[in-house]
Amino acid sequence: MNRTTVSLIAGVAALAAVTGFASMSEPDTSGSDTAKAASQLPVERTSLLCPAPSTSDLAETAYTSFTPVAEGTGDDGTAELTAAGEEPADGKTDADKGDKKDDDKDGKEKAVLTPKEPGKPVTGEASGAESPALVGTAEGRFAPGWTVQQTTEIAAGSGRGLLGTNCTAPDTEFWFPGASTAKERTDYAHLTNPDDSAAVADIELYGKDGALKSTVGEGIQIPPHSSEAVLLSTLVDEPQTNLTVHVTVRSGRVAAAVQAIDDKLGGDWLGPSTDPAGSLVLPGIPKDATSVRLVAFAPGDADADLKVRLASPNGPITPAGNETLHIKAGMTAAIDLGDVTRGEAGSLMLTPTGRLTPVVAALKVTRGKGDKQETAFIPATAPVDTRATAADNRAKGSTLSLVAPGRAAKVKVTASAGSGGGTAASKTYTIKGGTTQNVELPVPSGLKGTYALTVEPQSGGPVYASRMLEEASGGVPMFTVQTLPDDRGTVEVPDAAQDLSVLQK
Numbered sequence: 001m002n003r004t005t006v007s008l009i010a011g012v013a014a015l016a017a018v019t020g021f022a023s024m025s026e027p028d029t030s031g032s033d034t035a036k037a038a039s040q041l042p043v044e045r046t047s048l049l050c051p052a053p054s055t056s057d058l059a060e061t062a063y064t065s066f067t068p069v070a071e072g073t074g075d076d077g078t079a080e081l082t083a084a085g086e087e088p089a090d091g092k093t094d095a096d097k098g099d100k101k102d103d104d105k106d107g108k109e110k111a112v113l114t115p116k117e118p119g120k121p122v123t124g125e126a127s128g129a130e131s132p133a134l135v136g137t138a139e140g141r142f143a144p145g146w147t148v149q150q151t152t153e154i155a156a157g158s159g160r161g162l163l164g165t166n167c168t169a170p171d172t173e174f175w176f177p178g179a180s181t182a183k184e185r186t187d188y189a190h191l192t193n194p195d196d197s198a199a200v201a202d203i204e205l206y207g208k209d210g211a212l213k214s215t216v217g218e219g220i221q222i223p224p225h226s227s228e229a230v231l232l233s234t235l236v237d238e239p240q241t242n243l244t245v246h247v248t249v250r251s252g253r254v255a256a257a258v259q260a261i262d263d264k265l266g267g268d269w270l271g272p273s274t275d276p277a278g279s280l281v282l283p284g285i286p287k288d289a290t291s292v293r294l295v296a297f298a299p300g301d302a303d304a305d306l307k308v309r310l311a312s313p314n315g316p317i318t319p320a321g322n323e324t325l326h327i328k329a330g331m332t333a334a335i336d337l338g339d340v341t342r343g344e345a346g347s348l349m350l351t352p353t354g355r356l357t358p359v360v361a362a363l364k365v366t367r368g369k370g371d372k373q374e375t376a377f378i379p380a381t382a383p384v385d386t387r388a389t390a391a392d393n394r395a396k397g398s399t400l401s402l403v404a405p406g407r408a409a410k411v412k413v414t415a416s417a418g419s420g421g422g423t424a425a426s427k428t429y430t431i432k433g434g435t436t437q438n439v440e441l442p443v444p445s446g447l448k449g450t451y452a453l454t455v456e457p458q459s460g461g462p463v464y465a466s467r468m469l470e471e472a473s474g475g476v477p478m479f480t481v482q483t484l485p486d487d488r489g490t491v492e493v494p495d496a497a498q499d500l501s502v503l504q505k
Contacts, residue, residue, distance in 0.1 A: 040386075040490040042073050042144035049255035050081065050134040050167035051190035051269075052227060053126065053152040056159060061126040061152040063134070064392035066416065066452035069119040070144040070489060077140020081113040081124075081148065081167075084133040084192060084227045115142055121391060121419040121452050133192050133227035136167065145489030147452070149392035151480065154267075155473065158186065161266030161374045162471055163259070164392075164480030169488075170194050170253040174272040176245035177332065178295040178362035178377055179205075179258050181233040186261040187270075189245060191220065191254045192227040199252030205235055206244040206297055210330045212236050222254055232258075242334040244297035244360070265366060266374040268480050273379040276300075276358035280380035283347040283436065284401030284466030284481055285310075285340070290373070291366040292337040294348065296359050298327040304357035310340055311347045311403050316434045324353060345438040347403040347464065350380075367477040374478050376468075381483035383462040388484035390453045390467035393441075399468040400453060401438050404431040407461030413453060415442045420449030433461060455484060 053061040065079065113124040113134070118141055138146040148167040154160045170193075179187050193199040203217035214235045222228050232245065247256045261267035274280070276299050285292060298304040304327040310317045319340050327333040340346065350361060362379040390400070393415070402411055414426040422444035429439050444451050457463045470479035 039493050041493050042070050043489060043491055044139065044143055046138045046143040046146045047169055047194050048136045048146060048148050048167040049170060049192040049194055050148060050150045051165065051192060051257045051259065052133045052229065053131050053150060054154060054163070055129045056154045056157055057129050058156060059128060059131070059152050059154050061131055061150060062392065063113050063124040064121050064149045064419070064450055065113050065115045066121045066147050066389060066391040067115060067118040067138065067142045068145045068387065068389060068454050068489070073141035073144060075141065077138070077142040079115040079136065079138035079142035079146060081134040081136035083112065084135050085225055118142060120417050121450055123419050123450060133190070134167070135192065135194050135225055145387060145389055145487040147389040147391050147487060149390070149482070151392050151469065153471070153478070158263050159261035159267035161268065161476065162469065162478035162480045163268050164469055164482055165257055165269035165271060166482050168255045168257065170255045172249040172253050174247040174256040175276070175297070175360040176258045176270055176272055177297045177360050178270050178364055179232060179243040179245045179260065180241055181236055181243060182239050182241045184263045187232045188229045188259045189232060189247065190227060190229050190257050190259060191222050191247070193222040193224060193252060193254050195252055196224050197252060198223050199254050200250040201254055202248050202250065203230060203235060204246040205232065206246065206330065206332050207240040208242065208332055212240070242295050242332050244332045260377065262375060264371070264373070266478070268376040270362065270377040271379050271483065273360035273362055274382045274485070276360050278352050278356035278358055280350040280359065280361050281347060281403060281405050281464045282361060282363050282378050282380050283403045283464040283483060284378060284468060285346045285348065285363065285365060286367055286468055286479065287341050287343055287345050287438070289341050289365050289367055290339055290369060292340050293334055293364040294325065294337060294361065295332060295334045295364065296325060296327050296361040297332045298329050298357055298359050300358060301329050302355065302357050303327060303329050304359045305353045306350045306359065307353050309349045311349055311405060311434055311436045312344050313435055313437060316349065327359060345401060345436045347401065347436040349405050365481070367479060372475045372477070374476055376479055376481045378466065378481050379483060381464060382485040383464050384455050384457055384484060385486040386456070387487055387489060388455045388465055389487050390482060390484055392469065393451050393453055393467070395443065395447055397470045398441060399438050400441055401436055401466050401468070402429065402431050402455070403436040403464045404433050404461050405464065406433055408433045409460035409463045410458040411463055412456045412458055413439065413442060415444050416452040418444055418447040418449040418451045422447040422451065428458065431463065
């Protein structure tokens with residue numbers, strides 16, 4: 001094999017491992033239909049972005065970073081979360097400097113989180129309304145499966161409650177069914193740009209009667225390494241109770257999230273729904289939910305008709321009076337399911353009754369009664385393929401929900417060492433087909449601090465997962481739910497030597 005062939009093969013493998021967001025395949029230059037061998041390699045670089053946590057002076061925010069231990073990563077690597085608009089002046093991370101926080105030119109403390117080693121969580125804190133959005137990059141051994149959880153507690157006032165979100169990778173399109181511009185709601189779309197050049201994005205809103213005309217949401221500029229929060233009510237003339245937000249990026253890429261604040265019912269982050277699909281799973285409805293609202297949108301040119309079922313611990317159940325949902329093309333539909341779980345673990349499954357029409361969906365979930373209510377959101381999510389991770393679990397208040405909508409599945413769950421000490425522990429569960437289980441967690445022995453949970457399917461059908469974090473305060477059942485799609489810690493790389501064998505001739 002000559003030098004040109006070796007260099008090209010190395011370049012293909014390196015590009016695939018760095019990308020980490022899609023499988024690569026080479027065209028069959030030989031004209032053969034023979035399937036090409038492929039390998040799963042750990043990604044070498046990952047970006048995550050965290051939105052500005054709150055505008056409340058009472059907000060207390062915890063950040064937890066975790067990277068699972070992965071094979072084939074080597075011993076080198078770094079990871080760092082830095083305040084948006086800030087970059088290390090000397091190219092070194094705070095881990096290199098021996099500090100977890102740094103001061104900017106105005107003397108204000110900027111939030112920076114620097115993981116120390118895979119397999120052990122590291123935490124950071126921020127207080128008040130001035131906490132910025134964070135821009136993060138992990139390389140080498142810290143990149144595969146890197147997960148960062150942002151959890152904010154607001155003790156009183158508008159939006160009081162527990163607000164949580166997984167910091168997300170940048171992309172170019174996002175769907176958020178479940179937003180609102182009703183008079184009691186204050187919803188912001190947060191757009192964060194990780195790159196060295198400006199990004200340009202559009203925000204489209206769809207209500208029960210279709211698209212809402214607005215030019216204000218067009219051509220929104222997000223400067224390099226910066227974040228913009230757009231108040232959704234400024235984009236429409238009349239209040240809308242149930243909205244679908246569509247964020248598209250014309251230039252560059254961003255991470256997007258919607259912060260939904262209710263004057264009486266608390267608030268939380270609304271994460272993006274998975275890509276439009278004919279069938280959807282929304283996992284982990286709290287068993288004590290007092291109200292559940294389903295919001296869905298059909299982005300294409302055809303109406304959608306969906307069968308609505310609840311995956312309970314004993315099998316699928318059809319909610320009485322809400323057996324199906326009809327969604328007109330380009331319009332947002334919503335139905336109230338009440339206390340659909342009735343004291344048991346549950347997940348919602350949406351499947352087409354006839355023609356397969358792609359849709360997006362999310363749940364607004366309420367716990368508590370009277371003036372002691374709190375809300376959270378569960379967007380439709382993708383299944384766990386190889387592994388999913390939930391950071392920031394505490395000794396009490398964490399619930400992991402696993403659902404197998406089709407065939408039964410065997411799942412391994414591992415609790416990491418604690419951020420302050422402890423020994424990792426694992427358990428394996430069998431989830432019956434069509435059911436949801438809130439599993440008993442394998443809490444680390446000698447736990448100090450917070451820990452991470454990794455979910456790894458072992459056999460059987462697809463598995464969907466979510467984690468609920470709860471903390472009671474003043475009689476209010478504060479909670480937040482994060483769905484757990486695959487962490488995309490590996491990328492499929494073709495056998496470059498075979499694909500490029502023509503170059504050897």
